[in-house]
Amino acid sequence: MKFTEEHEWLREEDGVMVVGITTHAAEQLGDVVFIELPEEGATVSKDDEVVVIESVKAASDILAPVDGEIVEVNSALADNPGAVNDDPQGEAWFFKMSVSDASQMEEFMDEAAYQAFIA
Amino acid sequence: MDDLATTPLYDLHVALGAKMVPFAGYSMPVQYPLGVLKEHLHTRARAGLFDVSHMGQVLLSGPSWDAVALAFERLVPMDVLGLGDGRQRYGLFTNDAGGIEDDLMFARRGEDLFVVVNAACKAADIARMRAGLPGEIAVTELADRALIALQGPGAAAVIEDLDARAAEMRFMDVADLSLCGHAVWASRSGYTGEDGFEISVAADEAETLVRSLLEQRDVAPIGLGARDSLRLEAGLCLYGQDMDAETGPVEAGLAWAIQKVRRPGGARAGGYPGAEVIAEVFERGAARRRVGLRPEGRAPMRDGVPLFEAEEGGAQLGVVTSGGYGPSVGGPVAMGYVAVDQAAPGCRLWGEVRGKRLPVAVVPLPFVPAGFKR
Numbered sequence: 001m002k003f004t005e006e007h008e009w010l011r012e013e014d015g016v017m018v019v020g021i022t023t024h025a026a027e028q029l030g031d032v033v034f035i036e037l038p039e040e041g042a043t044v045s046k047d048d049e050v051v052v053i054e055s056v057k058a059a060s061d062i063l064a065p066v067d068g069e070i071v072e073v074n075s076a077l078a079d080n081p082g083a084v085n086d087d088p089q090g091e092a093w094f095f096k097m098s099v100s101d102a103s104q105m106e107e108f109m110d111e112a113a114y115q116a117f118i119a
Numbered sequence: 120m121d122d123l124a125t126t127p128l129y130d131l132h133v134a135l136g137a138k139m140v141p142f143a144g145y146s147m148p149v150q151y152p153l154g155v156l157k158e159h160l161h162t163r164a165r166a167g168l169f170d171v172s173h174m175g176q177v178l179l180s181g182p183s184w185d186a187v188a189l190a191f192e193r194l195v196p197m198d199v200l201g202l203g204d205g206r207q208r209y210g211l212f213t214n215d216a217g218g219i220e221d222d223l224m225f226a227r228r229g230e231d232l233f234v235v236v237n238a239a240c241k242a243a244d245i246a247r248m249r250a251g252l253p254g255e256i257a258v259t260e261l262a263d264r265a266l267i268a269l270q271g272p273g274a275a276a277v278i279e280d281l282d283a284r285a286a287e288m289r290f291m292d293v294a295d296l297s298l299c300g301h302a303v304w305a306s307r308s309g310y311t312g313e314d315g316f317e318i319s320v321a322a323d324e325a326e327t328l329v330r331s332l333l334e335q336r337d338v339a340p341i342g343l344g345a346r347d348s349l350r351l352e353a354g355l356c357l358y359g360q361d362m363d364a365e366t367g368p369v370e371a372g373l374a375w376a377i378q379k380v381r382r383p384g385g386a387r388a389g390g391y392p393g394a395e396v397i398a399e400v401f402e403r404g405a406a407r408r409r410v411g412l413r414p415e416g417r418a419p420m421r422d423g424v425p426l427f428e429a430e431e432g433g434a435q436l437g438v439v440t441s442g443g444y445g446p447s448v449g450g451p452v453a454m455g456y457v458a459v460d461q462a463a464p465g466c467r468l469w470g471e472v473r474g475k476r477l478p479v480a481v482v483p484l485p486f487v488p489a490g491f492k493r
Contacts, residue, residue, distance in 0.1 A: 030150070030154060030155055030156075030344075031154055031155055031156035031157075031444075033156075033417075033419065033444035033451075034417050034418050034419055034444070034451070036418065052473065054418070054419050054444070056155040056156055056344060056348065056443065056444050056446075057155065057344065059419075059421070078417070081417075082156075
């Protein structure tokens, strides 16, 4: 699993990247009450706002970690946004995307580096 | 952060694991480890304990109750003189333009008037009282007192177990109680829509009292985050957000707080700042009106979201002033101001969120039924 400075995690699965937010990010956001996911099939560029996540406190944007295409979204989250608090690094993934420029993955942190980043 | 004031309960908040944030010049707990959502639901189901010591507590005294009450009526459009001993009322400070300078609670304690005002406005409110009341009325800020609130359906049992006299109190009664050996001024009121008490206690006794209350069954500490969602579901205004110096009592839906005796034609009509302007609004009606808003989808509509008459084009009819997720409602709730011809429950408007117009219905307030002990 790789981590971004935007507190997203990426996990490779069947040739695509599964993307979600970290446990740390979910704790900071507080209780998540609404999630707006991107369209499947959408072509996105790194740092595009692809997900809107609202907690009891505020709205936040989740950015595309790399260039690519959204191939699948976790539509179960729309009815159960609280899953992001319950299992942010597991069940509550946001979307799966293809990666068009693998070199963009190189800057991401491993788990140890991410833990140091948030320490 | 160094410039922030603290309440007498600051150390306790930190010890309880609260996340502290700046609010109205104070470092206040926005949430405890339980989190905003569960704190909200806990308060609706059991009993939530809030530190509201940042609010201003002021005692007005003078030669007699009548002198104090009539003097205070020069600053507020409420019936103060008619307030019975041991009773509390909701009030508003108005300005010459008929706008609202602050909202407040006032209670009669014998010959004195006990006033609780918002933290952000307290310096201005105290200055207003000192300037606007005759010299024979002493205005004393009770800076040596803390204020806590115990709210929720379980609050009464907790307080009644500690002092049986609390069982005699009904909504908006005030009484002196003794809780765990501490002499307190209690009112049966609050800011959540639930039954409950606000409790004024000497600052140096506050932490001991709160620790004792937290040991009682069903009591949990609750932060400002849940306080905001609780009051929003209860349809209660937040000063500075749902009303301000440019908003009048009638458009704010607070005409009920102006008793007949102070309205046009009443025995003590007018005589407060902006009385002529407000009398005219009573006569002609307001152009806009505060309403409850229920977004039809799941997306919260927060303060500042503009409201339109159509999904595309069309005029802007109003704006959201408070909005978010209502944990007890289980969906987004909001309130805001709309033109009066769109203010009837059932009207459908469109709120613009992130460039998209989403449907929202005008609904009656509150969103959850009040649990007051009438």
